[in-house]
Amino acid sequence: MDTQQNTALTRALAEVPGPLPTSGVIHIAIPHTDRFTVVGNHLAQHPDLSCTAVGIAVRIQSLPQGIEIGIKALAARCREGEKRIAAALRELEAFGYLQRVRDRLPSGRVITRxxxxxxxxxxxxxGPTAPQQLAAPAPHPAPAQVPMPAPATAPAPAPAPPPGPDMPALPPVPPPPLFAAHPAPLFVPLVPPPTAPKPPPAPLPRPDELTPELDRAATALLSDLRRHAPQLTLSETDVRQLVPGVAAWLERAARPDAVRRILTTDLPHPLRHPAKLLKHRLTALLPPPLPGSHDLTAPARPRITVTPFQTCDDCDRAFRSPAPGRCRDCRERRTEDVRAAA
Known part of the structure; x- marks a missing residue:
């Protein structure tokens, strides 16, 4: 069986035109006669699409019209999970390969195509003629295939015969209203492509004041790391660059043994760049400053003055007043009596 395969491969390589390259891929192109789909290199070699998105696009392009291509439907057809398929569909939508258009049916129902x-x-x-071409149904779907060049002597299509006296002229077919009502807009990327530039890393923290005591303690802690983790053997240049980050931790009342434990726990294997790892941990795991004693004290609740109850000297009715006396009704009645007597 191995001999037959090697012989067939040798025969196929001998039929490849031109000298074979010494490195890289060698294409053995066998023309398809049925069940194939033409895929453009703009999709197969798209610089900003992931391989998953390209594969999902080829799978969708090979399906017939009317087939459901939602996330769950594609997950049932492909080995990728729903999260990867959803991310691939977002990539295709961002670059214009996939579009969702709302359309109203004659019955008034609004659907999404x-x-x-x-x-x-x-x-x-x-321009406006492309949507009409896009709306033309494809009769037979097929798997992916790189397009083969057409022969130089391809026969020209025969012109359509003019309508005779017994053949009435057909009325012009109006274009489909779906795409005419919704022209294809220029795509706007909804998510950044995988090749988008990443934001710069956060700078190494620095203390408010790098005192000689902090500098000496941070230098000693970094130089002593190799006793606890041989992978963290740092050069003198790396130690001087990382001293401000350790000093910022010590300034925030972090204990040296706690800093050492955070820097030496769960190290990757192999550790290729120890200084970069320490810089990342010193920056990403920096604790906040300790709060002061006044910050931990609960605020004093405001005192509420309550007016006591008093008993009226005339009617013995209770009323609120800071001092004993008469209630409001008795005071008003006594004032009216004085006025009447005058």
Missing amino acids: TIFCNQPTALVRS
Whole structure:
């Protein structure tokens, strides 16, 4: 069996035109006669799409119209999980290969149509005629295949015969209203592509004041790390660069043994860049300053003055007043009696 395979491979390599390259891939292109789909290099070699997104796009392009291509439907057809498929669909939507268009049916019901375009850049360049071409149904789906060049002597298509006296002229077919009502807009990336520049890393923390005591303690702690983890053997240059970060920890009342434990626990194997790892941990795990004693004290609750109850000297009715006396009604009645007597 191995001899037959090697012989077939040798025969196929001998039929490859031109000298074979000494390195890299060698293509053995066997033309398909049925069940194939033409995939453009703009998709197969897209610099900003992940391989998962390219594979999902090829799978969608090979399916017939009307097939459900939601996340759960694709997860049932593919080995990738729903999260990877959802991320791939977002990539395709960001670069214009996949679009979701809302349309109203004659019955008044509003539906969402999922549209896949095999050449989104050509759709934008071609203007209003491209949507009509996109709406034409594909009769037979097929798996992916790189397009083969057409022969130089391809016969020209025969012109359509003019309508005779017995053949009435057909009325023009109006374009489908779906894409005419919703022209394809220029795509706007919804998520950053994988090749987008990453934000710069956070700077190494520094103390408010690098005193000689802090500098000496931080230098000793970094130089002593190799006793606890041989992978953390640092050069003198690395120690001087990391001293401000350790000093910031010590300034915030972090104990040296706690700092050492955080820097030496769960080290990766192999550890290629110990100084970069220590810089990341000193920056990402920096604790906040300890609060002062006044910050931990609960605020004093405001005192509420309560007016005591008094008993009226005339009617013995209870009322609130800071001093004994008469209630309001008795005071008003006594004032009226004095006025009447005058």
